Amino acid sequence: MITRYPTKKIYVGNVAVGGDAPISTQSMTYSNTYDVDATVEQIKRLHFAGCDIVRVAVPDMEDALALKAIKEQIDLPLVADIHYNYKLALIAAESVDCIRFNPGNIGEKSRIKEIVKACQQRDIPIRIGVNAGSLEKEFENKYGQTAEGMVASAEYNIKYLEDLGFTDIKISLKASDVERTVAAYRQLRPKNNYPFHLGVTEAGTLFHATVKSAIGLGTLLLEGIGDTMRVSITGELEEEINVARAILKDSGAMPDGLNIISCPTCGRIEADLVTAVAEIERRTAHIKTPLNVSVMGCVVNAIGEAAHADVAIAYGKGKGLIMVKGEVIANLDEHELVDKFVYEVEKMAAESK
Numbered sequence: 001m002i003t004r005y006p007t008k009k010i011y012v013g014n015v016a017v018g019g020d021a022p023i024s025t026q027s028m029t030y031s032n033t034y035d036v037d038a039t040v041e042q043i044k045r046l047h048f049a050g051c052d053i054v055r056v057a058v059p060d061m062e063d064a065l066a067l068k069a070i071k072e073q074i075d076l077p078l079v080a081d082i083h084y085n086y087k088l089a090l091i092a093a094e095s096v097d098c099i100r101f102n103p104g105n106i107g108e109k110s111r112i113k114e115i116v117k118a119c120q121q122r123d124i125p126i127r128i129g130v131n132a133g134s135l136e137k138e139f140e141n142k143y144g145q146t147a148e149g150m151v152a153s154a155e156y157n158i159k160y161l162e163d164l165g166f167t168d169i170k171i172s173l174k175a176s177d178v179e180r181t182v183a184a185y186r187q188l189r190p191k192n193n194y195p196f197h198l199g200v201t202e203a204g205t206l207f208h209a210t211v212k213s214a215i216g217l218g219t220l221l222l223e224g225i226g227d228t229m230r231v232s233i234t235g236e237l238e239e240e241i242n243v244a245r246a247i248l249k250d251s252g253a254m255p256d257g258l259n260i261i262s263c264p265t266c267g268r269i270e271a272d273l274v275t276a277v278a279e280i281e282r283r284t285a286h287i288k289t290p291l292n293v294s295v296m297g298c299v300v301n302a303i304g305e306a307a308h309a310d311v312a313i314a315y316g317k318g319k320g321l322i323m324v325k326g327e328v329i330a331n332l333d334e335h336e337l338v339d340k341f342v343y344e345v346e347k348m349a350a351e352s353k
């Protein structure tokens, strides 16, 4: 059982972050934010995949001005991602639920003061998003692009916000490698109680990003560090959420969602299990009810696993059994099994609400 570091609870829209709140998942859209229809469509996809908080890039004024229309059409809390131009944050703060800025590239501290004032007026939090690759010059010159430099930047900016009376803060300390990322979060954790947004930045394509994030974020989660997280993947939107939820689930930090047991396959298999499990994962990714399910390639271990599963498939030659709570409820042709399985899982999830 993981004991989480006690952190302050803040709210990003209606999603609590920190304290006893569940660890939330985040992602970003890749559309041009000013393209309201495309951005809303991507946000809805993320929402369906199980994303809790969505962030959009705000590089120009037309993006900032589109935020109001986007916010009106979505149900997820919306975070505006600001670099360089603090005036975009002032416009964004009128519509969104949180401002994320990178202190290393906002420039004069008086600009951060303006952002803080705008957030205070709307009672929305700020994420201080420190990146190893874009530290303020003073910290980069002193520490280089190290964990120590990231922590020094975060501490400096936390103090700056606190001195302005602003404490609705969450913090991220991202580097593109696991070692610096983990070291930075570990170093900063005992020094304050603000919620942490975890992430390894620019982690690469699905395969490498999954490995890096599972090691880095998994390590931190097992140490009780982390209140919200983003898995950064060069890939499709849903992949970030699927991987993030899997890391939360498999580290024991998230009880909800499906625990899918599937066999590794062997020479006894007589079905296309790889395709079937991939389809099941995709079609059940939105389910948050904690359920144990198993999908096994033959009867050798299927019956034993199914006895402990809420819903199970035991494949045979061209046919298979659907089992619910250890009882066989259907004997179907192979092409009917996934549909019936997903139906039973959705039904059980709906009934347990």
Ligand code: SF4
Residues within 6 Å of the ligand: 263, 264, 265, 266, 267, 268, 269, 296, 297, 298, 299, 300, 301, 302
């Ligand atoms: S369940 Fe059957 S097919 Fe799957 S690994 Fe075990 S013996 Fe092989």
